[in-house]
Amino acid sequence: MRRLTLKPGEERRLRRGHLWIFDNEVKGLPGDLEPGEAVTVVDSNGKLLGSGTVNPRSRIVCRLYSRRGDQALDVAYFKRRFRSCQTLRERLGFTDVYRLVHAEADGLPGLVIDRFGSFFTVQHNAAGMDRRKELVLQALDEVFQPRTVLSMDDNPSRALEGLPSEVAWAGEEPPEIAWYEQDGLQWPIDLSEGQKTGAYLDQVFNRREMARYCRGARVLDAFSYTGGFGALAAKYGAKEVVLADRSERALELAKEMFARNGLPEPRFEQADLLHNAPKAKALGGPFDMVVSDPPPLIPNKGSKRDGLKKYLGVFTDAMRWTGPEGLTAVFSCSHHAGRDDILEQVKRAGRRAQKRLRRLAIYGASPDHPVAVGHPETEYLHGILVEVG
Numbered sequence: 610m611r612r613l614t615l616k617p618g619e620e621r622r623l624r625r626g627h628l629w630i631f632d633n634e635v636k637g638l639p640g641d642l643e644p645g646e647a648v649t650v651v652d653s654n655g656k657l658l659g660s661g662t663v664n665p666r667s668r669i670v671c672r673l674y675s676r677r678g679d680q681a682l683d684v685a686y687f688k689r690r691f692r693s694c695q696t697l698r699e700r701l702g703f704t705d706v707y708r709l710v711h712a713e714a715d716g717l718p719g720l721v722i723d724r725f726g727s728f729f730t731v732q733h734n735a736a737g738m739d740r741r742k743e744l745v746l747q748a749l750d751e752v753f754q755p756r757t758v759l760s761m762d763d764n765p766s767r768a769l770e771g772l773p774s775e776v777a778w779a780g781e782e783p784p785e786i787a788w789y790e791q792d793g794l795q796w797p798i799d800l801s802e803g804q805k806t807g808a809y810l811d812q813v814f815n816r817r818e819m820a821r822y823c824r825g826a827r828v829l830d831a832f833s834y835t836g837g838f839g840a841l842a843a844k845y846g847a848k849e850v851v852l853a854d855r856s857e858r859a860l861e862l863a864k865e866m867f868a869r870n871g872l873p874e875p876r877f878e879q880a881d882l883l884h885n886a887p888k889a890k891a892l893g894g895p896f897d898m899v900v901s902d903p904p905p906l907i908p909n910k911g912s913k914r915d916g917l918k919k920y921l922g923v924f925t926d927a928m929r930w931t932g933p934e935g936l937t938a939v940f941s942c943s944h945h946a947g948r949d950d951i952l953e954q955v956k957r958a959g960r961r962a963q964k965r966l967r968r969l970a971i972y973g974a975s976p977d978h979p980v981a982v983g984h985p986e987t988e989y990l991h992g993i994l995v996e997v998g
Contacts, residue, residue, distance in 0.1 A: 610679050611639065613648040613663065613671055620652040623659075623673070626983015628713045630661065630671035638665065644771065645740030649678040662718065662737025666771035672718035672735055682741065687748035690716050695752070698977050706791050707977040708810050714981040719770075720745065723810055725789040725798065727756035734762075736770050746779055757781045759800060765908070786862065792817065794844065794870045797835055797862050809837055811942075811974035811990050812902070818972070819900055819994075820845040822936055826897035829853065829930055831882055836863035836875065838900040843872040850875035851893055853882055883919065886926045895932030900940075907943035916943060917954055924958035928966075931997040936969070940992040951991045965998035 615623075619634040632638070636653065642663050650658040650671060660680040661673040674682060694715050698707045710722040712734070719735020729749060733739040742760065749755055757780040767774060787798040791813065798808050820841035825848050830839035833852040840863075843850050852863055852875050860877045867874055880887055883903060903923050907916030924939045931937045939958075941951045948971070959966040972992030973980075980988040 610647055610649045610660065610681075611642070613638075613650045613661070614655075615650070615652050615658070617653040620656075620658055623650075626981065628661075628673040628718060628981065628984045629669045629986075630673070632665075632668055632670040635670055638670065644736040645738075647680075647682045647737070651678075662735065662740075664736040664770055667736070667769060669735075672713065672737060674716050674718055674737070682737065682744075684744045684748050684751075687717075687741075687744055688752055691748055691752045697979075701976050703977055706789055706810070708975075709977075711978045711987065713984055714979045714987040722749075723808065724753075725787065725808070727753075728783070728787055728789070728798075729753070729755045729758045730798075731758060731760045732762060732764055733760065733772075734764055734766050734770070736772065739767075739770070739772050755780060757783050759783050788869075792841060792844075794840060795866065796837075796840075797866050799835070799858070799862060802858060809834070811978050812837060812940075813977075814975040815938075815940075815972050815992055816841045818970075819898070819938055823847040823898050827851075827893075828898045829892060829894065829896040829900070830875075831899060831901040831927060831930070832903045833863065834859045835866060836860075838902070839863070839875055840866060840870070840872060842898070843867070843875065844870075847898075851878060851896070852876070853878040853880050853892060855879065855881040855883075882926065883923065886922075892930060894930045895935065896930055897932060897935045898938075899927045899931045899935065900938045901927035902940040902942075905943040906941070907945040910945050913945050913950075917946065917950060920946070920951065920954045921957055921961070924954055925961045928958055928962040928964045928995075928997050931964075933998065935997050936994060937997050938972075938992060938994045940972075940990065942990050944986055944989045946991070947985065948991045951993060955993050955995065959995070959997075967996040967998070968993065969996060970994040 614636045616636045644664045657678045659673045659676040661671040663671045705726045709724045720738040721732040723730045759778045763774045785801045788795050823842035824846035827849045828842045828847045829851045833854045836852045839850040839852050906919040927937050974990040
């Protein structure tokens with residue numbers, strides 16, 4: 610493995626736990642480095658910092674995967690990491706549905722793997738992992754013997770790595786819609802037009818938490834997609850559930866999911882809540898419980914200011930839809946917005962909606978999405994629960 614040397618002083622952030630190296634921090638980047646090549650990283654004095662994969666096409670020129678030098682990124686390494694990831698998830702109480710690999714936080718930068726029993730979905734979001742697709746597949750096969758592995762490499766972030774958008778599978782041909790069991794319900798994965806890795810496993814614990822407050826309540830699941838929050842609310846005795854989303858396909862799939870599980874059919878509202886949020890009257894409010902989980906509104910660092918304004922608007926709408934002494938849960942899954950950013954927008958939304966707020970809880974992703982301490986980019990999901998007076 611060749612060496613990648615940093616400029617003087619540029620190692621400080623890495624020693625505090627960060628795992629990325631930017632192109633302006635490197636001393637003399639070799640011109641013949643290939644995207645995805647593994648290197649040993651040293652500081653300006655030659656002291657070891659770890660092993661990483663490089664990508665000269667990206668602003669993030671190197672991603673550390675180990676604090677050891679000359680650590681081979683081979684099938685044996687993938688198998689060790691997969692077994693370690695599996696052990697942690699099982700210790701946390703997960704059985705056969707969970708996020709197996711959460712990229713940098715699990716020592717595999719850019720690699721995301723969700724497990725649904727014997728069905729696995731994979732994203733190779735960095736050049737180092739994209740270059741080793743066959744090794745990833747081999748290691749998964751030897752450790753788990755999966756029925757199907759679906760590579761959903763259509764994430765927009767791949768463009769920043771100079772990687773194409775593509776979808777492929779190995780093993781049995783995947784269906785258009787797959788189903789898995791969790792929390793006593795059958796849940797859909799839209800494999801043809803779905804989002805992310807097919808399901809929102811990061812919200813599993815939060816859905817359970819919200820459902821506790823929904824017995825006898827009128828509930829709005831805003832930006833519902835296939836109705837994750839609404840389904841558990843219905844199971845736990847909600848008086849009425851309204852699912853609102855702009856996607857007709859997602860609402861149709863939600864309808865099938867409710868029927869398959871024998872849940873009371875919700876009311877469906879196809880609406881673009883981000884660009885044309887209807888008034889509370891149009892959605893049938895006010896509601897006792899509103900959950901608002903919009904898509905990421907800050908696609909890059911340069912759009913943070915405008916994105917926070919969008920979150921302010923979304924959170925304000927959620928509070929206006931909530932009745933007196935009702936509960937509102939709002940979420941952000943934008944990597945470029947921190948918890949303090951979201952808390953500030955919640956406070957501003959309360960003032961704009963002329964509501965008195967009492968903060969009850971703060972949420973993050975389910976624990977199968979661990980956070981690498983020192984690398985804040987691995988903590989992307991932030992949720993706030995408030996009582997609206």
